[in-house]
């Protein structure tokens with residue numbers, strides 16, 4: 001393995017090195033076909049095998065039953081902020097949303113363009129925890145939540161209890177722990193954190209929920225089209241689907257989602273334990289809502305933060321600056337982020353705190 005920069009970016013984010021090496025080979029020659037993955041027709045048998053394998057791996061690793069469809073949509077998660085209400089929020093209906101930060105806020109904004117939205121709970125203004133209590137509208141069409149708020153660094157420990165099908169934006173924690181699909185109508189996730197490249201999203205949706213969607217939208221705006229045509233109504237993002245397959249194969253080889261969860265728990269604990277004892281660094285999220293994927297924290301002074309960011313870059317620790325809306329620092333440590341990296345991070349934080357770096 002080469003010495004790669006430790007990439008704490010929130011997404012696009014670090015990917016397993018084996019996946020990147022396999023992709024290097026596949027760029028020139030996919031499975032001995034003499035044609036690269038970017039060059040194969042999406043209708044040919046070689047890509048057909050890639051699509052089939054990717055879906056099968058996702059179903060196996062995610063323990064996803066036949067009552068759910070596995071779809072690939074050529075767009076990021078933002079696309080679903082509009083597509084979900086367009087499909088499922090009809091005239092005279094209300095959709096309930098949990099407001100836990102920047103990403104759920106954007107989903108709410110898009111849904112409001114389409115129909116009636118009730119905010120069932122909010123963690124504004126600090127967005128340091130998931131809401132303690134939810135109050136639903138009388139008959140919500142669906143209940144939307146963001147399982148992990150990438151910017152504030154909070155995560156639902158379990159899906160909310162809701163009186164309607166759940167719709168989840170799982171962009172920043174998909175496949176970081178076992179899927180809790182029960183009660184979900186639809187889960188969507190942009191791929192660029194735990195699954196692959198940007199510009200493609202994975203959707204796992206209950207078939208009977210998809211069937212209730214609007215029928216008067218353009219075909220590519222209806223989830224049912226993706227389900228009916230195996231995500232091949234038009235040319236899909238063939239390379240994205242290939243990479244997702246490789247990443248999920250890597251997850252399986254690591255021991256699957258239970259093993260991922262254990263490793264992610266361990267990695268996050270190293271950082272949170274450090275922050276909890278530090279006199280100079282302080283975590284943003286409340287302990288019960290702490291994200292295992294994005295750890296947000298601040299220094300007691302701006303100078304300390306600036307020093308840390310400067311030393312980090314010099315030592316090959318990249319992408320630690322917090323999002324502009326929250327400030328401070330953020331360490332994104334998705335599935336593929338190496339365990340060694342969190343130890344290097346706390347070492348440096350400690351050195352900066354004690355004036356040794």
Ligand code: PMP
Nearest residue numbers: 076077078079103150171172190
């Ligand atoms: N939801 C969440 C939770 C995210 O973290 C992001 C991207 N960081 C998005 C949605 C938007 O994804 P995209 O840019 O792929 O549309």
